[in-house]
Amino acid sequence: MSVLIVGITVFVLAAFVGFEVISKVPPTLHTPLMSGANAISGITVIAAVTAAGLGSTAVAEVLGFLAVVTATVNVVGGFLVTDRMLQMFRRPGAKDASKDPGAR
């Protein structure tokens, strides 16, 4: 079975998981969830290190370097900022939010 097919299969399944895993989210969590998901999309850092690793020409190396930097910012910054947002939800905040879906 070709790598492409595997990729497609995996992609489709993962997409389904993505669709299903996000059920009704209370508005209070929209931003943190967006931010967290964004951090996950930084997974491209894996490709970035690989690319930067194999860069033979100067240009390629510069681009690879930039790729690693930007991807890393996305990952590190993303998870940190999400954590900071969620930190603000003390119990009241959280309680309120958890009530939210019922309310709508």
Add this chain to the structure above:
Amino acid sequence: MSVLIVGITVFVLAAFVGFEVISKVPPTLHTPLMSGANAISGITVIAAVTAAGLGSTAVAEVLGFLAVVTATVNVVGGFLVTDRMLQMFRRPGAKDASKDPGAR
């Protein structure tokens, strides 16, 4: 990437989909859903035809034959019986059921 790994990856993802796809189901639908899922598990018929196809010894051929028969019964009967069950839910039944989750 070994076929086994691919299999495991696919398995895990599909399992997640399975977990997520079944949200709160109204009790009225428990039996039909069970029956439908059961029919899907008859997918083993694919393996059955392959097995029956390659049977070289008599024993293997008999077992293969039985595998095809049983799997086919599961598939055909399963989908049919599910359809019959669901057929019984006319609008009132359906309405009632769709109301159900709210009620509990």
Add this chain to the structure above:
Amino acid sequence: MIELLYLASAVAFIVGLKRLGSPKTARSGNRIAAVGMAVALVVALVDADIFNWTTVVAGLVVGTIIGVWGALRVQMTAMPQMVAVFNGLGGIASALVAAVAVLESDLSALPAQTTLTILLSTLIGAVTFTGSFVAFAKLQGLIGGNPIIFRGQQVLNASLLVVAIGAGVLVMADGNPDVYWVLGAVALIIGVMTVIPIGGADMPVVISLLNSFSGLAAASAGFVFENNALIIGGALVGAAGLILTIQMTRAMNRSLANVLFSGFGGGDAITGSGEMSTKPVKRATAEDAAIALGYADSVMVVPGYGLAVAQAQHATRKLATALEERGITVHYAIHPVAGRMPGHMNVLLAEADVPYEQLLDLEQADPQLPQTDVVLILGANDVVNPSARDDSSSPIYGMPIFNVDRAGTVIVVKRSLSPGFAGIDNPLFYNDNTLMYFADAKDALEQTLVALRDV
């Protein structure tokens, strides 16, 4: 291409399962899944290099005939049994496939993972097979619904498991095929032993769990044949079945462990029947029933499994209409687990075109009971058994019930004092405000209807 088609059918399964979860889309969901299956099968026939077509085709034809025949002739009330049978067959199919793989290949030559998955699909498949058929037998009444428990059962089961695992290890070690067959045999026994101690009333839960198993068996077969469609379909059902099982137990407010290991659902029939006949009950005739109903302002009908057995849904509707013509308000109290499958009562009454507004669920009906003049219980028993509320030693203690004993008068229509599916006695029958009308539900309703004219 082949693979993409397989993927497409897998997607069809996913979409189908999702749609099956909601009443409006359920039917289409089932059909979508069926189409996916058809596609997968065709692809398989094209893809697999098949030597003996006759065998394959013959198998498909025979299987289809049996499947169609079984699915069409089964009655609504027997559906759960039917599902059990189909599920068992699916399980054994996976096991047989594994067996063929063993026959066709030299176990000791196979890579470890293949052997492992062969063993898994054999084990799980076989357990599913016998387990499902025991469940069938219990639901069908071929064997008693009560838990079959005997001295040293745990020990036996434990040792069986040890043997199975041991055999598995051996096979892995020196690919000895004979040991493999031992494993298969033991697995069949394990299937029986694990289900017999579970009460008949819990069989639907057991079937749902075994359904999840047959999914896993299929998935392992998928690993053996390195086929992703199988793996996906199997994993899907494995997971979905598990979730569904848990939801079912919740509906009966129990835990899965409690269902599997508590020997509940058949209750203690012996002492039950022991007490039964002794205590006095108030017997009622059609006339008594007609009078009680005819002069009531509000009537609550509580249908149960007996209504299904008697196929009395139309008779019920007729009587209700007659009462309404007398200006009496009639409602139906539908318990989530009344009957033998969820939605059983909804299906029956829908068949008799009972107006949807008159069907009340547990949360709606129970509060109304104290203000209800007459409760008419048609072949229901466990769902109106007060010991679920009062007697913490009762096997059904904690299950939500209709507190009908709080209503004015209770008329119970059943053929005898014999217990319901939980196999336990029902204190309700001996209350002062309970009238026992011993008859087949359908006859009882028709005679009451006649008697009502002269009231």
Add this chain to the structure above:
Amino acid sequence: MIELLYLASAVAFIVGLKRLGSPKTARSGNRIAAVGMAVALVVALVDADIFNWTTVVAGLVVGTIIGVWGALRVQMTAMPQMVAVFNGLGGIASALVAAVAVLESDLSALPAQTTLTILLSTLIGAVTFTGSFVAFAKLQGLIGGNPIIFRGQQVLNASLLVVAIGAGVLVMADGNPDVYWVLGAVALIIGVMTVIPIGGADMPVVISLLNSFSGLAAASAGFVFENNALIIGGALVGAAGLILTIQMTRAMNRSLANVLFSGFGGGDAITGSGEMSTKPVKRATAEDAAIALGYADSVMVVPGYGLAVAQAQHATRKLATALEERGITVHYAIHPVAGRMPGHMNVLLAEADVPYEQLLDLEQADPQLPQTDVVLILGANDVVNPSARDDSSSPIYGMPIFNVDRAGTVIVVKRSLSPGFAGIDNPLFYNDNTLMYFADAKDALEQTLVALRDV
């Protein structure tokens, strides 16, 4: 092994995402996902055969520093902008990766599917990059929040798309790298052009959508490097981001299409500001406010974006306490889209330890307004704009609002008559029962608190 670790991190992402969806588990979810990412990165460093480690390590270090710095110094109110920036960087990363792949390999030699995925991750990545930064600029106020619409815009965008596709086809055909760079450049422009016509108020939605894009870009990069962890992670975010986007638009009761193509969210500022100063308003001082509040029985506080700008949450709490000591019941009406990010107000007020029971959401607060004596609006505007209810021509028509104009007296605290994020005028300000208290929210509250002593 490598692959299994990748799979593990993928599972961590899934679990993390799920937990992020519910308040109690959100924080742990984020951390689980972070751990998964760490694992994946380590595995990648071990697995990939890296020549120039210095570049890689340097990149990681620099990226980490920037990321930490950015995440820690950003203010709560600027979070959405920050997310936009991070998201944009993630997008361009995927594009850069694809670019490297182009430089390192002979396009014409690559298999078609690889070239295709390279093009995809370039296109999507670049669009995400510029699009996100335009969103950032709009939220940050670097460029006006109003939709930037000019003659022939559609035509231009259409032709850009054509060029991009054409370039793509060319590259596919004769793997000419120069054309590839053209494609990249065009993609960058497309990103700008598609976001500028969207109003600032809708930027969070746009960011969420671009977030979904960056996921897809990552997934395509995964195809290029044949890495399943990337594909899974990317597909996950792609799908989850889309669902989330749709949920966001629902919260503002709009459709995604409407958000993207209606040029809403900046409204028609010109005519808006045109009317503004003309009509007369009732101005109020701290004393007026103090009197109105001091003699009320019930007060409803409606916080908005201005409260966040003024950081007046603690002042609000103080005033509320003072009022409660006078036996006045105080509640807070929290609109789902008040402020600049969902939950913005909850966060602020939680920071000031406002009792949770006093926070009412839309469904709870709105019905109470007619019985409320005084509504105190602190830096809110759009969420209390009656034209969302009355004026079908208004760009925010149909958005659920607090009908504060139905309350006894309305005190609006803001610095001027200038519009809110939707950039439209607010008829409320000109009502007879509306008092406009022009001041910074914090100052206003403190002065009102002082004035309250003498009331």
